[in-house]
Amino acid sequence: MERITIKNVAEEAGVSVTSVSRVLNNRGYISDELRNKVMSAVKKLNYTPNEIARSFFKNETRSIALIVPTINNPFFSELAFYIERELANFNYHLFVGNSLNNSMNEKEYLQMLDEKRVDGIIVGSHNMGIDEYDKIQGNIVSIERRISEKIPMIESDNYRGGKIATEELIKLGCKNIICISGNKNVDAPANNRVAAYSDVLKDNNMEEFIIEIPFSESEEEKLYRLNKLFHSNINFDGVFAGDDLMAKYIMNIANENNFNLPSDLKIIGFDGTSLMQNLVPELMTIVQPIERMAKTTVEVLLKLIKGEKVKDVYTLPVKLKAIPTSK
Amino acid sequence: MERITIKNVAEEAGVSVTSVSRVLNNRGYISDELRNKVMSAVKKLNYTPNEIARSFFKNETRSIALIVPTINNPFFSELAFYIERELANFNYHLFVGNSLNNSMNEKEYLQMLDEKRVDGIIVGSHNMGIDEYDKIQGNIVSIERRISEKIPMIESDNYRGGKIATEELIKLGCKNIICISGNKNVDAPANNRVAAYSDVLKDNNMEEFIIEIPFSESEEEKLYRLNKLFHSNINFDGVFAGDDLMAKYIMNIANENNFNLPSDLKIIGFDGTSLMQNLVPELMTIVQPIERMAKTTVEVLLKLIKGEKVKDVYTLPVKLKAIPTSK
DNA sequence: TTGAAAGCGCTAACAG
DNA sequence: CTGTTAGCGCTTTCAA
Numbered sequence: 001m002e003r004i005t006i007k008n009v010a011e012e013a014g015v016s017v018t019s020v021s022r023v024l025n026n027r028g029y030i031s032d033e034l035r036n037k038v039m040s041a042v043k044k045l046n047y048t049p050n051e052i053a054r055s056f057f058k059n060e061t062r063s064i065a066l067i068v069p070t071i072n073n074p075f076f077s078e079l080a081f082y083i084e085r086e087l088a089n090f091n092y093h094l095f096v097g098n099s100l101n102n103s104m105n106e107k108e109y110l111q112m113l114d115e116k117r118v119d120g121i122i123v124g125s126h127n128m129g130i131d132e133y134d135k136i137q138g139n140i141v142s143i144e145r146r147i148s149e150k151i152p153m154i155e156s157d158n159y160r161g162g163k164i165a166t167e168e169l170i171k172l173g174c175k176n177i178i179c180i181s182g183n184k185n186v187d188a189p190a191n192n193r194v195a196a197y198s199d200v201l202k203d204n205n206m207e208e209f210i211i212e213i214p215f216s217e218s219e220e221e222k223l224y225r226l227n228k229l230f231h232s233n234i235n236f237d238g239v240f241a242g243d244d245l246m247a248k249y250i251m252n253i254a255n256e257n258n259f260n261l262p263s264d265l266k267i268i269g270f271d272g273t274s275l276m277q278n279l280v281p282e283l284m285t286i287v288q289p290i291e292r293m294a295k296t297t298v299e300v301l302l303k304l305i306k307g308e309k310v311k312d313v314y315t316l317p318v319k320l321k322a323i324p325t326s327k
Numbered sequence: 328m329e330r331i332t333i334k335n336v337a338e339e340a341g342v343s344v345t346s347v348s349r350v351l352n353n354r355g356y357i358s359d360e361l362r363n364k365v366m367s368a369v370k371k372l373n374y375t376p377n378e379i380a381r382s383f384f385k386n387e388t389r390s391i392a393l394i395v396p397t398i399n400n401p402f403f404s405e406l407a408f409y410i411e412r413e414l415a416n417f418n419y420h421l422f423v424g425n426s427l428n429n430s431m432n433e434k435e436y437l438q439m440l441d442e443k444r445v446d447g448i449i450v451g452s453h454n455m456g457i458d459e460y461d462k463i464q465g466n467i468v469s470i471e472r473r474i475s476e477k478i479p480m481i482e483s484d485n486y487r488g489g490k491i492a493t494e495e496l497i498k499l500g501c502k503n504i505i506c507i508s509g510n511k512n513v514d515a516p517a518n519n520r521v522a523a524y525s526d527v528l529k530d531n532n533m534e535e536f537i538i539e540i541p542f543s544e545s546e547e548e549k550l551y552r553l554n555k556l557f558h559s560n561i562n563f564d565g566v567f568a569g570d571d572l573m574a575k576y577i578m579n580i581a582n583e584n585n586f587n588l589p590s591d592l593k594i595i596g597f598d599g600t601s602l603m604q605n606l607v608p609e610l611m612t613i614v615q616p617i618e619r620m621a622k623t624t625v626e627v628l629l630k631l632i633k634g635e636k637v638k639d640v641y642t643l644p645v646k647l648k649a650i651p652t653s654k
Numbered sequence: 655t656t657g658a659a660a661g662c663g664c665t666a667a668c669a670g
Numbered sequence: 671c672t673g674t675t676a677g678c679g680c681t682t683t684c685a686a
Contacts, residue, residue, distance in 0.1 A: 003386075005679055016657045021681055029655050048441040053679035056383045057662055059330075063422075063443075070408055071423075072602060077404040081397055084425050088432075093443065095390075096398075096423045098411050105415075114375040116390075116420065219605050248606050275399060278546050279575050279606070332663055343673045348665055356671050380663035384678050 004047045013041035024049060061117050064301065065095040067109045068124040069216065074273040075243065075290070076124060079143070082294030083122065090302060092119070099125035101216035113138035120301045123147065126188070139304040141297050145188050146313070152304070154297045154314045155189045161286040161318040162196030165240050165268045168284070168320060170204060172266050174238030177201065180250075182242055183214040190242075193270065197240055209234065213242065223249055230257050237265055244269035244276040244285055251283070262323055272321055284323045289316050331374045340368035351376060388444050391628065392422040394436045395451040396543065401600040402570065402617070403451060406470070409621030410449065417629060419446070426452035428543035440465035447628045450474065453515070466631040468624050472515050473640070479631070481624045481641045482516045488613040488645040489523030492567050492595045495611070495647060497531060499593045501565030504528065507577075509569055510541040517569075520597065524567055536561065540569065550576055557584050564592055571596035571603040571612055578610070589650060599648055611650045616643050 006024075010017040015037060022028050023038040041047075055061045064087055068076040084094045095118065097109040106127050112118050113136065120139035126147055133140075133148040142153045169177050181194045194210060201208045213225050226246075230253050241247035247269030251261060259265050262282075269276075272287025293316055300310050333351075337344040342364060349355050350365040368374075382388045391414055395403040411421045422445060424436040433454050439445045440463065447466035453474055460467075460475040469480045496504050508521045521537060528535045540552050553573075557580050568574035574596030578588060586592050589609075596603070599614025623641050630637050 003679095006681095007679080017680080018657055018659095018682080019655090022656085025681080027681090031655060034656075048438070050444060050679055051442040052379065052383050052388065052444045053662095054681080056379045056664095056678090057680050057682090059379075059662080061379065065420075071398070071411065072401070072404040072408040072600070074399070074401075074602070077399040080423065081399040081425055084398065084423060088424075088435075093392075093422050093424070093439065095420050096407065096411060097415075097420070098408055111375070112420065115378040117377065117379045219601070223605070245606065252606075252608060273399070274546070275401070278550070279572065279579075281579060330663095333665095334663075344664080345666085345673060345675095346671095349672085352665080354665090358671060361672075377663055380678095381665080383662090383680095384664050384666090386678075 003050070004045045006047075006049065008045055009038065009041045009047050012045055013037040055117070059117070061119055062091060063093050063095060063116070063118045064120045064122065065097060065109060065112050065116075065118045066122045066124065067097045067099055067106060069101045070098050071096055074245070074275045075271045075288075078273045078275065078290050079124065079294055082291045083298060086295050086298040090298070099127060101125060101127055103127040107132070110136055110140075113140075119305050122297055122301060123151075126186075139301060141301045141304065143293065143297060144190060149312075152300050152310050152312055152314070153189075154293050154300065154316070156288040156293060156316045156318050158189045158192040158318075159196045161270060161288075162193030162240070163200055164318070164320050165193070165270070165286050166197045166200040168322065169238040169240065169266050169268060170200070170206075172238070172262075172323070174266050175206070176209070176236045177206065177238035177240060178209040178211060178234065178236045179240045180211050180213055180242045180246055182212070183216070184210075184212055193240075209236070213246070215242065219245075222246065223253075226250055226253050230254070239265065239267045241267060241269045244271045244273065244280070244283060247283055247285065248276070248280055251280075266323070277321065282323070283321075285321050286318050287321050288318055292316055330377070331372045333374075333376065335372055336365065336368045336374050339372055340364040382444070386444070388446055389418060390420050390422060390443070390445045391447045391449065392424060392436060392439050392443075392445045393449045393451065394424045394426055394433060396428045397425050398423055401572070401602045402598045402615075405600045405602065405617050406451065406621055409618045410625060413622050413625040417625070426454060428452060428454055430454040434459070437463055440467075446632050449624055449628060450478075453513075466628060468628045468631065470620065470624060471517060476639075479627050479637050479639055479641070480516075481620050481627065481643070483615040483620060483643050483645050485516045485519035485645075486523045488597060488615075489520030489567070490527055491645070491647050492520070492597070492613050493524045493527040495649065496565040496567065496593050496595060497527070497533075499565070499589075499650070501593050502533070503536070503563045504533065504565035504567060505536040505538060505561065505563045506567045507538050507540055507569045507573055509539070510543070511537075511539055520567075536563070540573070542569065546572075549573065550580075553577055553580055557581070566592065566594045568594060568596045571598045571600065571607070571610060574610055574612065575603070575607055578607075593650070604648065609650070610648075612648050613645050614648050615645055619643055 006017050006020050010020045020038050023035050099105040122141050124143040126145040130148050140151045142151050144155050146153050179197045198208050247267050254265050269285040272285045303310050333344050333347050337347045347365050350362050426432040451470040453472040467478045469478050471482050473480050506524045525535050574594050577594050596612040599612045627637050
């Protein structure tokens, strides 16, 4: 099963390889006769050009890599979905890598820029130091983390999301609102949600209570911690959860503990993936514009590739998905 | 920002490019002195080999493509997760493509075999005809569909899953069990679940009732159909759903219609992704061995690539996740 | 309007 | 143990 090359086509058509290449790429002057000869040879031999050879010559692979903590997380899989669809529109293919929140994995994927010569990388997992990122050269866009001065970031409006969420809980009558935050030691925009939560509570003379449960912990660990929370002496009638999974976990545990939802306890999540909205329609949440984030990410990355100027930060609007009015 | 090539390294080290190549690939006899010279030059210049050139020469990209309907579906995202992790162990990278159950998209991705010269393709979306698949040459493994004589398939034991599920519902006391099936016109192993359902009901002198809701329909459409089901005159106290999403939708609609779960209605799903198990612990389901399916898929594909012999069909065992015993 | 030839970066005969 | 050389398939000057 020998591969057909451009040379075979040239021989078949009785022309030079240059001519074949020109016809295929529509470059320069080509007579109709030449074009026809080449095209029929292509057809006859069922020839498809070798993209690798092309990539090799052009120094361009038309491949983009996406690094996420785990692709089987509703937010990231929905993001990946839209990113892939958008890239396909521009004739790019998408590599996906799971970092498992491990900096070694992350580093290996970033190596792809050098080794596999991907044209760009989208980083949705951030476990390396800024200095390490600074060394890397290539086209990188980051999602929800400012990893270096040189790397543009796409984020949703976390502060506003946190504000809306907290205000909604207050509006619904909550007196003791706790907030589940991710890792506070990390300079992630997601921490702006917590900042907003604090600000709103302060404005309302309410006491804040922040519980830190890093996103990178295992689901089992998260569940364990939440269970402990319910058996602690902490009193609460409102929870601003770190994301929708967390929110649903809390709903489950509350139910197990004979809370009446939502009357005894209001819970609001964050992300608003279509999966979670379909699956848990009673979930109140802050909806990130995931499709738009994906499109913006791709747009910025392609600009970077073309050498065009881009902004440092793109902040996209969130919106509230309120608790469904009971019927 | 000129890329460093092997030639630069050779010059820096004062040796030939061959020697550099040999050191880098650890091929043939190399003196310690040579190795040291090369390695320090590599370090000094911060050289990383160009994988594209390598791929070009070796006719091997160490890339695999995975085609799924949509990556933001818990089953496929979990499958993709494990496939990616497993491939990484063998130094392969993973492309992911969403077919949206559209045969044109599917065809385009399969073109990657020819164009981007991926070393293999894993097909989890099946919308082209068998004859079209038969034409394709290259290393392909299929998940849950026998798409052609030449293409090995990895599946879970659908018949057994269907049997266990139906028997469990009967054991729980259901008298009228309906089954939500996917597209019956398609020769998918998933239809074996339905076959098992029918067989079990027949064995128990019970009447079967199969409702067809193709997997490829939008979630909105599915919800609409399910709602209609609840407002029809069909009577049922047990449902064997097509997958866990469907099962949860049914649970939601049943709740809205004031069913008491699980006393009034027993529902069992299919898939058992860890996401769904964490999110909806009260969900009874047939658990597919997703991680094992992923590993088997990779194993078979790598064998294919190496030219080794593989079986036609790999059927992996499922297991029941029973309804949690109430406390 | 077309062709010859060089070269992208790397590896693998083949010599020495 | 190391170097010279050819060539993977394609595109692009450069010449004709």
